[in-house]
Amino acid sequence: MSLVRARGLDVLIAAALLSMPFWMAAIGGYTELATRVLVMGLAAMSLNFLLGFTGVLSFGHAAYFGLGAYGAAMAIKYLEAGTIPAIAFGVAAATVAAAIIGALIVRRRGVYFAMVTIAFGQVFYFLAFRWNSVTGGDDGLTGWHRQPLDLGFATLDIFRNDKAFYYFVLVVFALCVAAMAQLIASPFGRTLLAIRENERRARFLGVPIENRIWLSFVISCFFVSAAGALYALLNNFTDPRALRFDLSGNLVIMAVMGGMRSFWGPLIGAGIFVALQDYVSSHTQNWMSVIGLVFVLVVRFFPRGVLGALRRGRPA
């Protein structure tokens, strides 16, 4: 029902995203920045599937984002895979990891769940950092680049043409977002909302809580790893920072800043965060302090996020 009411916003966002490469330059941005907004937006929306729509706080999603990134990068570098198989490879690797780790942590709740996800997130960081011969270690994985897209009837050169790559990312983004919207609107998605609102009542109603939270975790990691794979393709590079815990925290603040109770909120949060980070880090050495301050200010004065604050006046 909220999906129906939000139609106007859907159209607005679709129009904005479709035209973004064209107005980005006018406001001082560049195409790559627009693509980064999309990628981070997808990552934050994927996290929010778990955070906002299941009510489970994961503070370790960077691990799956990074696994997607490394999976795609390695598939291209070592297996000479095309762009689409590379993404599929990254997503598969991350989803398997999420399924295993999810099973270990699914009984934890609240802060404890958050803490276990943080700690597990670091495993892959150290793997990437230490396993020099395969991952390139601290220097990252270089010596590869995204492959032109063979559509059968034509070849799309997403490697050299920035705008073509943007629209390729937009297609993947749209597919993922549409799938998430379908899932949330489905009976399965309704049980997730029920868990978020009142876990005990949902359990009494016969909802298999642990199973649903596990599924939600794995689905969320599935989509976040797609974003990670796109991120590696965007940079033609990946390094351990794609796996590190600060990225996990950044994804959470994107979701909160945009409004984690709304479907599009995290995308808006990601747009603000990415633009801000880009601007601040090119103007001051102390960008970490500015980002930190954003965290503090959002939590203290803006906890419902942009869309949350906009909706406040309206009847629920």
Next chain:
Amino acid sequence: MSQLVLFNVFNGLIVGAFYALMALGLSLILNLSGVINFAHGGFLALGAYFAYALIPFVGFWGALVVAPVLVAVLGLGVERVLIRPLYGADPLYSLLLTFGLAYILEDMTRFVWGAQSVPFQAPAILMTPLSGDYFFLTGYRLFMIAIVAAAVGGLFAVLNYTRLGTRIRAGVRDLETVSTLGVNVRILRNLNFGFGIYLAGLAGVLAAGLLGLSPTIGANLIMPSFVAIIVGGLGSLLGTLLGGLLIGVASGLAAVYVPSASEAVIYVMMGLVLLVRPRGLLGEEGRVH
């Protein structure tokens, strides 16, 4: 070979003592207030840098006493102004706030003292090896163990034998009842937070003397501290202590046989613990949320 093993076990024990000291502070705050203090590493680094700045004036021993107290006072202020308003809210918010605070603290230490590591000298009397065969047995390392042991002993003594400690322990069980009995819970949480930060500051001073001092010192130590809490069992301070020492020794041993896995091994341990004994080694059933 056996000397190498002994060396690494000993080293692991010392590193584990850091983890434990830091994790105990985290645990104190988490147990009473339900806040994961991500800025703990930032406070640790600040303690070390305060000591670095104070040493020219009050010497190493003076700095060892004063620096942690200064950090603790800062912690009291941070709790009062930033964290107290979030107690009723979703734990998500306090986690995000301390996460942002960690960014700020790390950046500020870098801004003031530079991104490069700075020389941090422990007194020469502590740095001489005590034995020719066991070169790693320097006075500083034994001294460190003694200080950590004293700090941990002091912590448990305060918790078990003082009125404040009794109230903290009672508050961990049931804060509402403690409040109803007339204890000012706000002050209790404030002091408890400061206490936890004091331990972080102390760990910082000691760690700087052993590992060297750079702005990332806190960020490097905080993750293993989380693991220590999870392995030891949420809600049990004794478990946290045990968890810290255990993962320290495990990563020390791994450094002998599979050096590249010395970090990863502690996460493998955590996975095993969660698989076999989800509540942690000494965690109580039912206290895990």
